Amino acid sequence: MARITAGIGTSHIPAIGAALDQGKAHEDYWQPVFKGYQWTKKWISEEKIDVVILVYNDHASAFDMNIIPTFAIGCAEQFKPADEGWGARPVPDIIGHPDLAWHIAQSCVLDEFDMTIINKMDVDHGLTVPLSLMFGRPDVWPVKVVPIAVNVVTYPPPTGNRCWALGEAIARAVASFPENLNVQIWGTGGMSHQLQGPRAGLINQDWDKRFLDGLSGADDTLRHIPHVEYLRETGSEGIEMLMWLIMRGALGDSTKQMHRHYWVPASNTAVGHLVLRPEEKKIL
Amino acid sequence: MYIDIHKHLAQFDDIPGTCVFTAQRARQGYWLNQFCMSLMAAENRERWKSDEQAYLEAWPMSGDQKQAILDRNYNRALELGGNIYFLAKVFATDGLSFVQAVSTMTGMAVEEYQAMMQSGGRLPEGLRSIKGKY
Numbered sequence: 001m002a003r004i005t006a007g008i009g010t011s012h013i014p015a016i017g018a019a020l021d022q023g024k025a026h027e028d029y030w031q032p033v034f035k036g037y038q039w040t041k042k043w044i045s046e047e048k049i050d051v052v053i054l055v056y057n058d059h060a061s062a063f064d065m066n067i068i069p070t071f072a073i074g075c076a077e078q079f080k081p082a083d084e085g086w087g088a089r090p091v092p093d094i095i096g097h098p099d100l101a102w103h104i105a106q107s108c109v110l111d112e113f114d115m116t117i118i119n120k121m122d123v124d125h126g127l128t129v130p131l132s133l134m135f136g137r138p139d140v141w142p143v144k145v146v147p148i149a150v151n152v153v154t155y156p157p158p159t160g161n162r163c164w165a166l167g168e169a170i171a172r173a174v175a176s177f178p179e180n181l182n183v184q185i186w187g188t189g190g191m192s193h194q195l196q197g198p199r200a201g202l203i204n205q206d207w208d209k210r211f212l213d214g215l216s217g218a219d220d221t222l223r224h225i226p227h228v229e230y231l232r233e234t235g236s237e238g239i240e241m242l243m244w245l246i247m248r249g250a251l252g253d254s255t256k257q258m259h260r261h262y263w264v265p266a267s268n269t270a271v272g273h274l275v276l277r278p279e280e281k282k283i284l
Numbered sequence: 285m286y287i288d289i290h291k292h293l294a295q296f297d298d299i300p301g302t303c304v305f306t307a308q309r310a311r312q313g314y315w316l317n318q319f320c321m322s323l324m325a326a327e328n329r330e331r332w333k334s335d336e337q338a339y340l341e342a343w344p345m346s347g348d349q350k351q352a353i354l355d356r357n358y359n360r361a362l363e364l365g366g367n368i369y370f371l372a373k374v375f376a377t378d379g380l381s382f383v384q385a386v387s388t389m390t391g392m393a394v395e396e397y398q399a400m401m402q403s404g405g406r407l408p409e410g411l412r413s414i415k416g417k418y
């Protein structure tokens with residue numbers, strides 16, 4: 001049977017991708033950002049993962065204003081890195097896992113999550129930057145990827161509770177996949193940042209750190225944070241943190257923190273990163 | 285839990301210096317954003333760069349929206365239904381990074397804005413709510 005063995009949360013800031021692609025990672029500005037990923041790079045190289053379910057959002061790359069799916073699942077054999085206006089990132093194509101992706105799609109629909117099935121899409125920095133952060137610059141990505149794209153651009157995005165519950169449904173789907181696969185789920189985006197208007201540049205370190213705290217253990221308070229709190233406290237683009245809740249929901253009743261990293265700034269944004277293991281509920 | 289959409293939307297007017305991309309703005313900005321999206325194609329970028337005014341004529345945008353784009357007045361474009369990830373296609377074509385473009389919306393010079401980010405970013409104190417002043 002397939003099983004979810006770990007969850008990763010990470011920001012997916014495009015400037016991080018640019019820094020890596022242009023060989024600037026050693027520069028003073030970037031050192032503290034990348035330092036916090038060294039533990040994970042080593043750990044992940046020993047984890048023997050088959051598939052990553054990668055939750056991210058499209059930033060007007062694959063989806064324009066004509067199609068706005070709330071939850072979309074990529075079922076294709078492969079996905080190309082998108083040209084976001086600066087040219088496509090020089091990273092390998094992303095290899096999908098259509099069998100698992102279609103299985104999750106079917107299972108989720110019957111579980112009352114009406115996923116949009118995508119058979120052709122380019123994937124932008126939201127998906128490729130986390131891969132680069134964990135795996136560096138390989139010729140071929142060492143894992144297959146099931147992309148899950150969440151609308152956090154046009155309001156309303158899904159509620160936090162719905163995201164958490166989708167994670168739970170994904171976990172049920174993975175657990176019923178007959179092949180023996182080691183699966184991770186990643187939630188990406190955030191942390192606090194605002195890219196627009198006179199309030200641009202907003203960062204809320206205290207709030208971000210409380211959010212990171214709340215993802216470990218058995219507490220599920222985070223699922224009830226309303227949209228307006230993300231907007232007020234974490235800037236207009238902090239709403240991306242909803243996607244971390246899908247990852248957390250998929251890890252079950254309780255989690256254990258393996259690694260954590262937080263740094264301000266990268267470009268306009270606070271960088272957050274977390275590695276979690278699902279933890280069996282203790283029966284007393 | 286049922287959330288009343290009218291109450292939900294009303295809260296967004298209370299956030300200082302922020303245009304939430306609501307359905308209303310998405311409808312108002314439909315062509316503006318689709319125009320931005322057209323700049324994803326290299327040949328369109330070339331046509332746009334050679335004559336911006338002529339390029340805009342093909343798009344059924346309002347006069348105000350066209351002017352905001354020609355002026356690179358991103359705050360105005362946001363008010364008129366533009367979304368930052370779509371507007372990014374315009375400033376990417378201009379060769380600007382997110383930091384450079386975003387700083388123009390804050391009234392700060394880019395160096396000043398970068399220094400603010402370097403020292404931890406803009407603090408949320410007093411910027412969470414217009415009415416509540418907290």
